[in-house]
Amino acid sequence: MPPEVVAHRGASAARPEHTLAAYELALAQGADGVECDVRLTRDGHLVCVHDRRIDRTSGGSGVVSTMTLDQLRRHDFGSRLGGEPAEVLTLEDLLGLVADSGVRLFVETKHPVRFGGEVERRLVDVLSKHRVDAVMMSFSPWAVRRFKALAPDVPTVLLLNRIWPRRLPAFADYAGPGVHLLRRYPDRGAGTYCWTVDDPADVALCVDRGVRFLATNNPARTRGIVGDN
Numbered sequence: 001m002p003p004e005v006v007a008h009r010g011a012s013a014a015r016p017e018h019t020l021a022a023y024e025l026a027l028a029q030g031a032d033g034v035e036c037d038v039r040l041t042r043d044g045h046l047v048c049v050h051d052r053r054i055d056r057t058s059g060g061s062g063v064v065s066t067m068t069l070d071q072l073r074r075h076d077f078g079s080r081l082g083g084e085p086a087e088v089l090t091l092e093d094l095l096g097l098v099a100d101s102g103v104r105l106f107v108e109t110k111h112p113v114r115f116g117g118e119v120e121r122r123l124v125d126v127l128s129k130h131r132v133d134a135v136m137m138s139f140s141p142w143a144v145r146r147f148k149a150l151a152p153d154v155p156t157v158l159l160l161n162r163i164w165p166r167r168l169p170a171f172a173d174y175a176g177p178g179v180h181l182l183r184r185y186p187d188r189g190a191g192t193y194c195w196t197v198d199d200p201a202d203v204a205l206c207v208d209r210g211v212r213f214l215a216t217n218n219p220a221r222t223r224g225i226v227g228d229n
């Protein structure tokens with residue numbers, strides 16, 4: 001079975017990351033899943049923003065967790081990355097697009113410490129209102145464990161960057177190695193979520209190892225390499 005193609009931050013090689021345009025293009029290109037990062041605003045909304053600050057991806061400046069959703073909405077998250085003007089995307093907006101679409105949603109929670117578990121609680125709450133095939137992910141084992149305790153039926157990925165433990169903790173359903181770890185550990189990869197795979201040689205490596213979910217910024221090209229599943 002070829003890996004499922006997951007559009008990382010949407011089709012972010014062609015559209016500004018985490019914008020509706022990036023996710024619409026991913027769906028149009030036939031992605032099997034979409035990935036997003038979420039952060040909590042000061043007034044408790046989950047927004048799809050990768051960095052702690054908005055400076056790289058918007059026309060504004062500031063730290064997401066210290067701003068309200070209304071404050072974030074005053075900034076353009078499309079033009080700075082070369083696209084059309086775009087509002088900050090909330091997780092609710094993204095769910096509006098992918099719920100009932102048959103496309104899997106991979107949500108990575110950021111800043112696990114700052115709000116002491118509120119990110120995971122809020123995520124469970126938002127997901128419960130939509131019919132969606134969701135997967136929760138984090139580099140933080142504490143965040144994954146907290147989430148699993150709240151939503152045992154939602155699959156989880158423990159993202160891995162530096163080391164790849166032989167055994168996963170019970171609260172993680174999948175290992176989530178960076179593709180650099182796949183190169184370092186020649187006997188591993190089957191059944192994992194692997195990120196972020198754009199080089200065609202790395203895509204071929206993932207296919208060879210039996211990776212289950214492959215996160216890529218370029219879903220159209222990656223689909224061309226892995227084929228339909």
Ligand code: G3P
Nearest residue numbers: 035037108159195196215
């Ligand atoms: O899909 C996992 C991957 O997104 C983790 O890295 O920095 O792009 O969030 P990052």
Ligand code: CA
Nearest residue numbers: 035036037108
């Ligand atoms: Ca991510």
